[in-house]
Amino acid sequence: MRPHARTDVSTLLKNTDEVELPMDPAYYKRLHDKIMAKVTEKSMEAVPVRLRMDNLVAMKKTVSIRR
């Protein structure tokens, strides 16, 4: 066997990979602008205060103390 001739299944998969991403930077600029145009129309959903992790921890402690 040739030294260093072995490869693994990952390499085989990669060698037969035909996914080709667009190379043109203009494509990614357009995609970014399209995404941001949509994002600016949206607003972040506020997490209910009671469901925040620090509150859940505090609630748990309160329950423990009451016990």
Add this chain to the structure above:
Amino acid sequence: MTRDLENITDLELIESVKGGNTNAFSALVLRHQRGLLRMGLRFVKDLDTAEDVVQEAFIKAYEKLDSFEGRSSFKSWLYQIALNTARNRLRETRRETVDVEDTHLAVGPSSETGLVHTAVSELLNKEVEKLPIRQRTALVLRVYEDLSFQEIAEIMDCPYDTAKANYRHALLKLKEAFHDRQDLKTWTLETGGFFMELNPLKEAEG
């Protein structure tokens, strides 16, 4: 003093977005859109659909950003959203079409390696496509996205060992698929030894 974008972490950008700076989200899009597109393309196969997946994933991420608490990396969280979006798209597509000719994995031949390479590619396409979705996901994230098992576990929302087991099972199934194909087996041995490395599964450690 302003800092270069490369030196600002995702978490810092997220805090800035939460503080009302939409430009910080723009930086997150620039940073992750290419990787998300690549992953999306592996599942939905079509560039336009992959673009839609990326866009939808970023919009969902933005809307839910306030609930992101940094227990996993932003990248893992974002990939998880994109993966679920891609899966939903796949389900919709499968409901809409019965054209099995279109169902192939996005791996294939490269011109210089000829017919046997094509046969290997086709077999891989077919076999990877047949994998259960969780095994396929682990395989794609590990092989093509070079993610750690910790990241894969976060994205798949499962324990570390489960992510690793899914990947190992995927590799073993690919090995079985090649088992009876002596012609392809010889080719893979000549070009690198597909089977020699499968037994120790060295690449599964990580």
